[in-house]
Amino acid sequence: MEIKSIVIASVTTLLLAGCAKDQEQSNTVDPTTPGESSQPDNSNQTADIWPKLDIVVKQDPAIEARIAELLGSMTLEQKVAQMIQPEIRDITVEDMRKYGFGSYLNGGGAFPNNNKHATPADWIQLAEDMYQASVDDSLDGSSIPTMWGTDAVHGHNNVIGATLFPHNIGLGAANNPELIEKIANVTATEVMVTGIDWVFAPTVATVRDDRWGRTYEGYSEDPVIVGEYAKAIINGLQGHANKDFLSDNRVISTVKHFLGDGGTEGGDDQGNNVASEQELFDIHAQGYVEGLTVGAQTVMASFNSWHGRKIHGSKYLLTDVLKDRMGFDGFVVGDWNGHGQIAGCTNDNCPQAVNAGLDVYMVPTQAWKPLYENTIAQVKDGTIPLSRIDDAVTRILRVKLRAGLFDKPSPAKRKFSGKTELIGQDAHREVARQAVRESLVLLKNKANLLPLDPTQTILVAGDGANNIGKQSGGWTITWQGTNNTNADFPGGSSIYDGIKAQVEAAGGTVTLSEQGNFSQKPDVAIVVFGEEPYAEGHGDRENLEYQRGNKTDLALLKKLKSQGIPVVSVFISGRPMWVNAELNSSDAFVAAWLPGSEGLAIADVLLANKDGSLQHDFKGKLSYSWPKSPTQAVLNRGDDDYAPLLPYGFGLTYGDENVLADNLNESFELDMDDVQVRKMFDGTMHAPWEMALLSGGQYVNVSASVHTLGSLTFRTVDKVVQEDAVKLTVDGTQPAELRIVSKSHFREDMLSDLQANAALSFEVKADDIDNASIKLGMNCEGTADPEGSCRAYLDITEYLQQLPQGEWGEMSVDLACFTAQGIRLGDIVVPFALSMEGNVDLSVTNIASVPGKADAATLSCQ
Template sequence: MNVTMMKYFGFMKKNWLYITLPLLMVGCNQSGDKRSTSVDSRSFDETQAAKIWPKLQSDVKKSEKIEKRVTDLLVTMTLQQKVAQMIQPEIRDITLEDMRKYGFGSYLNGGGGFPNNNKHSTPDDWVALAEKMYQASIDDSLDGSTIPTMWGTDAVHGHNNVIGSTLFPHNIGLGAANNPQLIEKIAEITATEVMVTGIDWVFAPTVAVVRNDRWGRTYEGYSEDPEIVRTYSASIVKGLQGHANKDFLGDKRVISTIKHFIGDGGTVGGDDQGDSLASEQELFTIHAQGYVGGLIAGAQSVMASFNSWHGDKVHGHKYLLTDVLKNRMGFDGFVVGDWNGHGQIKGCVKENCAQAVNAGLDIFMVPTKAWKPLYENIITQVQQGDIPQSRIDDAVTRILRVKIRAGLFEKRSPAKRILSGNAALIGAEAHRKVARQAVRESLVLLKNKDHLLPLSANQHILVAGDAADNIGKQSGGWSITWQGTGNKNADFIGASSIYSGIEQKVNNAGGKTTLSVDGSYTIKPDVAIVVFGEEPYAEGHGDIDNLEYQRGNKKDLALLKSLKAEGIPVVAVFISGRPMWVNAELNASDAFVAAWLPGSEGKAIADVLMKAQANSIQYDFKGKLSFSWPKSPTQIVNRFDDDYLPLFPYGFGLTYNDTDTLLDNLSEKSNVAVEENKITDIFVGQAIEPWEMQLFSQEQYIEIETSSESLSGIAYRAVDKYIQEDSFRLQTTGKSNAGIKFIHGNGFNKDLSFELEQNASLTFSVKRDSDINTPVYISMNCEAIGDTQASCQASYDIQAQLAAVPLGKWQDVAISLNCFAEKGVQLSKVTVPFELRTSGAINLSINHIRLAPEQRTNEVTRSTVNCL
């Protein structure tokens, strides 16, 4: 351990009680993976709950005037009008006539949802849609209601769906900055840019306390410890909504949402939407602190989480949503669901879920056309007594209370509001100045051998790495598009790349820069800055099974080593949404900076790395780790663990005054246990989670939910091989391009890098009951990067292999994953692991689709497809 780390360990050990006494009430096993307490959807016990959950006093007090107004309005509403207030469809799934007819209480644009389905929509385009929806909602000609609707959006690091907006560092970087006053400024700026587009409501802040960095939403969390999260939650809420006693939900403020209630950062294995096994005490002590801070500050909405708690989905958890959050913690705003999250409750589908209403969900986020049957089913269930009328009235009371507090009944329509359409405020220089401060304060210096940094600008600097001049990569997920992919630098109007900032500094000082992604050069540079890191991802797509960076493809390490071998001092700038195992990259670097996901203001990094023209320090490093840094790929380590031995501890971060004694001898040996002969199942009598089965014919697709499905030109039927319905039969007529595919159930992707490393093959058992006289293709698809759709899909014709199978006999067919990789499929981002399609007439039965090494095939005979 180096001297600087020992200093931080000593400080933390000495001061932990002072730092965390208001938060940590019991000793906990905080690994996020091993729990023992069993909890069910219990009934509320005030005495028991009082031992854990506090009675909170919100800074926003109830008003008798508002309560009377809500009551008076409620008695005039029909059941249909009330239920409409509880339905939140997405802009791609409703029309103005729908809004006029039903009078939805709210609507949203999901990630990748834009006015006119155009990501380059202008602020005027956003305002125009907001105005039309508003006017349709108060038009009582069809629904008899004049209650204004409200528009919600995911503005999670600035108004990130809008071209030209200011993109702040993602939350993990802001946690490293540990500056609540700065956070409030950021939230206020976000509210301003959101109001420019006529939107009323923001789905932020995320207050997850991340306990397992394998989770793909780690970067949405401020810290692994609730210390920062509680304080930040209050700051963000005040910045978005205004203070309770000052400009609360005024003309320049938006409604905030603290999310996702509760335990999303503590699921087993870091699985997105997985199961949290935290004890109830831990649920409060660790995972609820953001709600303590945010609710006291006056947050008006809370979003329910996709995750389960001890096997019970939170969207349907009455104890947590009603007994704890509303009754015990005193929350009087509304609870909104997440993207069709109610449909994941056992016994529910997205079109029908009385349990979620009864549990305390007030607004259903229900994209796709499922909103209409859900609306109709809720009405029927109330009429039949399955949902009490009192529960509907409570939900609508909460929605109306927030709308009145937000002044939506009195405010001018979206097009006429004080900030609407003021495009000069989108990405305004004053806003970017604050963002640049956030970037500078978020950077964490992990290594600085022989005080290499800061660099003099009047020298020849090579800038290398694929993130150096890539604004999309430095911004990460939730940046214009949902996953942050498919964007070019030109899409980020007004933004700056990391390279552009370095170039400007060096040019001003009379030095020279060379931009070279692969590190090649003509004239040997004095120093190299290599900017590299994770590709953008958002929820679901970012889950990984260990923390090794670039496992199996160490191209960035090779770049660092090549430069160092040539005697060039190397500064590594690492772009990532989480701490990762980068021991080898640390060894190959003379200085190493954790830059996280800095957002649109990449040029601010040069302010810290480069000296001023007077050769003095311009800005020193301020960032400190709010996440412990792992010393192995499998280490899941959190502050105050009993066995706390990270590579860099919570709170670590060098300044230019510190002497770094980290040597270039960190272990580069991975401790990932190789599970020999591992089989990864895709279909064993049914689709294995997270995969779902779809039948398709031409452009028609249906999800396979029963034992028999059909479309024009194709029929599916569950059949038997060993046991009842452990296989399926496909019959095609040859009149269309038809087949079956297995696709990630949430539209995400799956990392199959491990299976590729094990030289596994896509293997399935097949029986033919017809001649095969036409090509039959097996395909694998992955998430496409940019516009190169073809680069992420590969197909192989297995007609010859099928024709060789004796009629009525089962046989294995295998295609090596290496075959797919060689054709451009990125096995780290697989969305469709198996697709069978043909334009001919066939009759085939399929059993046990899996990814398996050759020695694990169950059949005596096996046909291997040639890659060529």
């Protein structure tokens, strides 16, 4: 079992005191590997691997002449503004009027007026206001129209009432490119209703490690499906080059994330891909080969690294390969402050990215203004060649002209704008229902239990049965897909809704009970369960065991089976998972993936007609291999040691012989040798962890050797070697806290530490804590003032006071002490928080989770 903190190559270091000023300016963003900036960018790389693409969208001399005319009339400030993409929460209409940004976006969970329930009219109004401000030349002298980009990744998923399709993993199981093009066309239409021009889709990652939290955004482990789907999605969004390319019926598409995001070590989001260049092309680039060939106009750079170099800063991949060799003439947009992760960069200062070939900085937060100013200054001082700026702006203008943005009416007056009847209209939902039906994969069907007779007495159980948010997964209204209720999906349907309607229409009886309770014994139970919603970063897992350490769904299945009730399991998930025990306790088992808003379509396949005839057979086939153990996360057809529980392409249809018995191996012994010390801080911050300080309502990331915040003074000190510890002094006027927090506040999986009997350990030197209260904490939120059930703080004052004053000693706390207080170690954001009140003077170092130490910990809860 690989431990994430060990396999991630990147580290954040606290610089020496003499470099504090430089470090203040460079922030705490993780560089990829030490010394990265000195590495040659194209060592041992061969562009000949990459093809010269015959891209169907050719350059139009009239458009190129128009670009040259526009470029010749633009000031440097206007050019750089075209390259800045802020987010709607961080700019105003007046900002757009003043600066004339080339584009802007709404990130996941961002809405007009910060209102989750913003109406289509609200979306249109914001699009219209921003457009009019962009073409108003009264302040910036520019009348170039802006463009709005949005994450419409399974339908127009930020808008209440939109049609939500199955996530990509389910669409891959359907393996129907024609259907995929229809889905993209519907998505484009619903996006255009709200006046938006540009969609950040499709994701064309070829997923190689199913621990990755974005596994469900990939269509398949097979690059062939990924390539075919890239063509279909882009044609559906943009139109065909020889038909209606970027017409009034279409939007601009984005193939993402270039390159290798699905192949990082350990499945770590934003991690390091160490594939050879040939593998990078053969496995991870096929979606780009096909997508660019049919005319995708924008490419999004990936957060991940390739052999330790952040893609956002790779001139070789962004310029030499993508643009020069493959011939891509659209523009490259960054991902959410991805440029700030390049070694030597910050979110507001990164010439390296544009010099590498990034054309548009995606720069949410207020960092957009200093980035704009710094970029202008760097062109003036020669750090960024003006020719590189001109190239970037040429590409941006080319896409805008091809899309007709200079000639189309304003957003409020376009063909579909304001036609709110198109959002979630039944014809669109029927396309989604077809996708749901075709995406379902039947893994088990003992004694041909399915299809079910709808005239029976049917119990519907499980927490996913009547939960549209859960069945829709991440990137659903909110970024993580959390905090949604069924009321947030007008026009949508839960899985229970469909079963209820059909059973009652046939004269049967249906009962809904999440806990599986009933007054009349049912003929059969349908249990709907699975993963809670998550999106990028937060969904990373250390292994594929379902409900590791908390088998509540298995208990429900066993409870029903023990009462002699046949059980049909409908499993909601963003990846294949180790569910041997759940399979053993099911008579039939359906992988439903993340079906979206049209849960009722599942009943079309599970239930027969009243007369016993078939409604719809199963069509879905596994586009991801199904594991036979929790650690079988890297499981792809063609592997030398390929030995899945169920192979790629597997999927039963009605009448097929069942292949899974009820005696699958349910045991899994954790190999203690595989669980290593999870280092957090030992003078160096170990990825994915960062250090932060809290006091007086303020929260800052540690970015220098000295900080003062409220009542807290922080500085680096020496224990054994220079600057290998930190000293904390609190003056008693306010509470203060030192935290270790995951990068981007992503939830990290530390359940293996608990299974390995680990303790949270650190070395401490207490110079003055006589009048202090000190607590050691963990939480799953990571915010400055977290609330909620997944947080725990244990008073360790007494234990620290027993250590020799002024001498280094060790303190350790059994992880079970935290789980007993409600901590979910599979979802940790803050694994270490030292909360201090009163007068404090202490130093700490060597913060780690240490396997096998719980029994002998200073504070044990065994």
